[in-house]
Amino acid sequence: MTGSQQVPSTSQPDLASDRNVNHLSDSTSESPLADPTTLTTPSSVRHALVALSSHSAALDQELARLLQDSEPILEQAQDEIASLGPKVDVVWEEADVLDARLRESAAVAKRISERVRILDEERRRVAAAVDWAVKVSDLKSSLISLSASIDQHDWDSATKHCMRAMSVDKTILTSRFASAVVPTAELPEAPEDTLFSMRKRMLQAFTKAFNEATEMKDEAEASRFFKLFPLIGWKGEGLEVYSTFAKGLVRERGRMITENIGRGKTQAPTHFATLLTGLFEHLAMLIDMHQPVVDRHYGKGNFAEGVMNGLQEECDRLGCRIIDAWRDDRAVRRRLDEVQHNKLVGAATIKSQVHSIKPILARPSTPAGGRTASSSMDEPSGPDGREIDRILTELAAIGSRWGLYRRFLKSRLLDEDDSGTKNETKEDTQQDAIKSFKDFRRISLDNAQPPSMLPEESLDEAETKEKVDITSQSALGKQVGEALSGIYMPMETWYLRSSIEKAFRIDQPDLTVKPYTSSILDDVFYVLRSVLARNVSTSSLPTVSEMFRVAKTTIEEEYIEVIVRKLEGVWRQVSGSMTVDGPRKEAATREMKTQFAVYLNVLGTSSLYMERIISELGSEQALSRMFEPSEMSEVLAIVNSLSVLVNRFKAGLRTELDQLFTQTTKPRLRNVLLETYKDASYILDDDSYAEAEYRDIVRRRFIKGWEHVLAGYRDIFTESNYNSYVSMALDALLKPWEKLVLGMKFTELGALRFDKDVRGISTYLASQTSMGVREKFTRLQQISYILNLDGTEDEGDLYESAVASGISWRLSPSEVKSVRALRL
Structure with missing residues (x-):
């Protein structure tokens, strides 16, 4: 009852205390204290201090009242705590009674547990002793049976007993117990020594039996004894x-x-x-x-x-x-010394020489058909290339x-x-x-x-x-590697360089076939392909890497550069004769044209041959037969590195084509254009338009002039070289043509006639080459398109509407305006 009466008396003061605290906080929050940041005058500061002092006094009074109200609550809590003392004493007494009762039971349980552990350890030791006794007994019987089987030459049984003895744990085998129990009068030594000596006897017997069986070609008996060796250790x-x-x-x-x-x-x-x-x-x-x-x-x-x-x-x-x-x-040593002491100076000499063209009969397409670079009759003394x-x-x-x-x-x-x-x-x-x-x-x-x-x-x-x-x-592998690096590489390098040198020495341009070619092409690439294919077949990655590097350097320095120097020498030789008009200039022009055609074809075809060699040697299926999978990526990279030669061939070809075009063709193209439009006019009426239609003089003159300048190249050049030459000619011709057109005037019928002339000429040129000619005439065709439009539409609207309809303009808006101004 006392406890039940204390609950409401305790809760009521708590609620009052909460209300007092809330009241204090409310009064604090509601006090009219001024913001210090707003005090700007002395009077406002004094009023604020007075208000603050009053507020502080009110807080002190409120706190004193709260302390006075909380004194009954503290006294009541102290009384409740004092009443709990007897109950705690009762709990302590009961705990002491329980401790006295359980201490005796715990002591009994501990004694029982220790006894059980002792019994378990004794039983484990007895089991271990029994196991040792059984295994030692088994070891003894195995050794006795093993000895008997060896004496009887029953090797299968002996192997079985030996395996049983070897299966015994080494701790048991070498124990003092086994040493005391196992030895017998027949086997007096320790078990370990006895087993080892018997195993050695078996090893000697098995070795002798195996050798006898192999000498007698008795595979079954040899196999029988061979598989017994690991069974007995x-x-x-x-x-x-x-x-x-x-x-x-x-x-x-x-x-x-x-x-x-x-x-x-x-x-x-x-x-x-x-x-x-x-x-x-x-x-x-x-x-x-x-x-x-x-x-x-x-x-x-x-x-x-x-x-x-x-x-x-x-x-x-x-x-x-x-x-x-x-x-x-x-x-090999003598041949290697000859190669190392042989100085190849032919390529350097050829670079400074200019060889004249001498027409020869058609020759086989490969050196195998007759004379080769290594079978020349006029080759100098030195190592025998065939050897x-x-x-x-x-x-x-x-x-x-x-x-x-x-x-x-x-x-x-x-x-x-x-x-x-x-x-x-x-x-x-x-x-x-x-x-x-x-x-x-x-x-x-x-x-x-x-x-x-x-x-x-x-x-x-x-x-x-x-x-x-x-x-x-x-x-053997080291010796093969040394032979490849010390013998193969020097000899193969010499063979490639000497073959290229000999190929230049016996070089014969062939003018009996069209397009023109030279023996140097087949001779060099036959040898190059043979050398690289032989190199790849060695299956040696270091050798392949080094030889391909040498091949790239050799082809670039002793083949491409020699041809380029040869063409430069031709130009220097004939340039003096080309300064004065007359028969000498025409002869010099023909000679330069022929020489350049031959070796430009050689350079162009060389790039194709090199691409073919890279494709053949870079076949993954072929390389996989000669290299490990881990080497494939590196080998492919080495083979594909020859593609730099393809680019070098194309760069040299482009440079020399430019040289030939600039010196022999470009100056004559302007005359073609001037001759084509001589006395030509596009200010036409009905009668003059009909006459122009009938005569078709612009197209005919252009065709005549074009054939006079370029027709001869079509037969002597390869198709790719001829296409490149035509492209250069058009690039050099079209800009002056556009300027010429922009200086003319056109009537409606004249614009129509101009359109027919442009289309006729582009159609003719498209029939002369396989390259895309019409693309180069786009600007002229757009000029013709503008000239043939009605004059009612504004130039800006015309340009924008054409773009909207999908036309890709090559003319700028200002050029469109200039072309529109040409219409009369």
């Missing part, structure tokens, strides 16, 4: 035995190769490359046959680690012997075979775990692995993959093995 030794066996097979092949090495001089030009190919083919067949067996019994990747190193050592030994024999038999070509061909073939073999090994030994990403079937891949060495044109093994014969439990072990590229450490 001799995997490395088994791989070594198998590696020795495999190297023996390679040595047998090596004896045949050694016998054939001495017959090199009487064999084909690629005799040593063929020997090397036979070696690689034999190794590929061995790998294809034996890798699945090793990986199936020893785990994936063990063939590469345990067997392939030995095979590669034999391959390097035999391959290096072939390379050394090739060097000696082909006299160098044979050496380069064979060395490129050696590089190609090594590249193929390297990609084969990588696909079989390094890419074993990527079989899920391959597109070919396992059977097709195995066949390709062998056929690729038999067909020299098939040199891509990038998609090869070995058959998967590993059990699932060995995959994790295979994935953890570090992959090593065996060919990167190969002595």
Whole structure:
């Protein structure tokens, strides 16, 4: 009852206190205090201070009243707190009683728990002791049975007992308990030593049995013992035995190769490359046959680690012997010294010479048809180009075979775990692995993959093995690389430069065919394509990169520049004869025209030939047979870098076309225009219009003058060169033509006649060339369009309405106004 009476007495003062506080805040917020920022006079400041003092006194009174009202509330709260003391004391007494009761039970539970833990530990130790006893007993029986099986030469049973003994934990095997229990009178040594000695006896027996089986060609027996090595813990030794066996097979092949090495001089030009190919083919067949067996019994990747190193050592030994024999038999060192000491000065000499045109009979389209750059009768003393070509061909073939073999090994030994990403079937891949060495044109093994014969439990072990590229450490690979950089590159560079020099030396412009051409074109590009194709076939990315750089520099400096200098020399030679009119000027003009036509055609066709070479060599399908996928992007970039030569050909062609046009054609075009419009007038009435229609004199005169100036170029130029020449002529002709027209006057019939003349001339020119002629006549056609309009429409409206109707004006509004003023 007391507590229930205290609740309303407590809440009422609280409400009163809240009202007092609210009243205080209200009175504070409602006080008329002035804003200090508005006090601008002394009197206003004094009034504000008085008001502030009054307000402060009111606040003090209100606070005193509130404190007085809150004293009963504080006293009542103190009384309530004092009444809670006895209840807290009761709670403390009950807690002490509970603590006394539970302390005894907790002590009992702790003693029980400790006893249970002791019992569990004793039971665990008993179980461990029993397990040790069982395993030691099993170890003892396994060793006894193993010894008996070895004495009886029952190797399958011995392997089974050995595996049982090896499965025992090493801690148990080397424990003092096992050393005390296991030894017997027949086997007195410690279990670990006994097992090791028996395993060594088995290793010796298995090795001897395997070697005997391989000598007897008993594949079943050899396979039986080979797969027992890893089961008894001799995997490395088994791989070594198998590696020795495999190297023996390679040595047998090596004896045949050694016998054939001495017959090199009487064999084909690629005799040593063929020997090397036979070696690689034999190794590929061995790998294809034996890798699945090793990986199936020893785990994936063990063939590469345990067997392939030995095979590669034999391959390097035999391959290096072939390379050394090739060097000696082909006299490579002597040929290389000749090349390095031979000074090619022909190209530099040609740059300063001017060769005259001598008509010759038609010659074959390729050097293969007769005389070539390397078979010239008047070539100077020096290295024999044919011998160098044979050496380069064979060395490129050696590089190609090594590249193929390297990609084969990588696909079989390094890419074993990527079989899920391959597109070919396992059977097709195995066949390709062998056929690729038999067909020299098939040199891509990038998609090869070995058959998967590993059990699932060995995959994790295979994935953890570090992959090593065996060919990167190969002595044969290093020797091939040194031969490509130290022999192939100097010789190939000399061969290309000397061939270009000889091609210029025997250069014969052919004027019996139209368009004119020269022997230099086919000779140079036949050699260039052969050199670049041979270079790509080496499958060596550094060699390809360096040779393409050399080829670009050589073609630019010793082919393009020589032709440009030749044409400049022609101009200097005939320029003196062209200053005076007469027969000498006409003869000089014909000579320059002929010379320029020949070599401008050569430059134009050279750009087409170069584009064709880039297209052929840059075929991804062809390159994929010679380079790894990781090298493809770089190889394509190297091949496509030759496109700078295409641009260089076109730039040189454009420059020399401008030179010929400026010196021989451009001065004569103005006379064509003047002769065309001589005595011509477009101020026509009906009679004069009919006469102009009948005579068609403007079109006829233009055609006559055009053919006199340009018709001769149509037969001697290639189509592209002729189109470019016509384009230059029109560009040079149309601006003066427009100025000439803007200086004339037109009647209505005269404007109509002018339109027919322009259309007739453009139609004639369109029939003479395959380029877009009508586009160049757009401004003249728009002038004719304006002249034929009625004169009622304002020029600005005419221009805007034509734009709105879709006409793309080439004339400005001011020009339209000027043309409209020409109408009478």
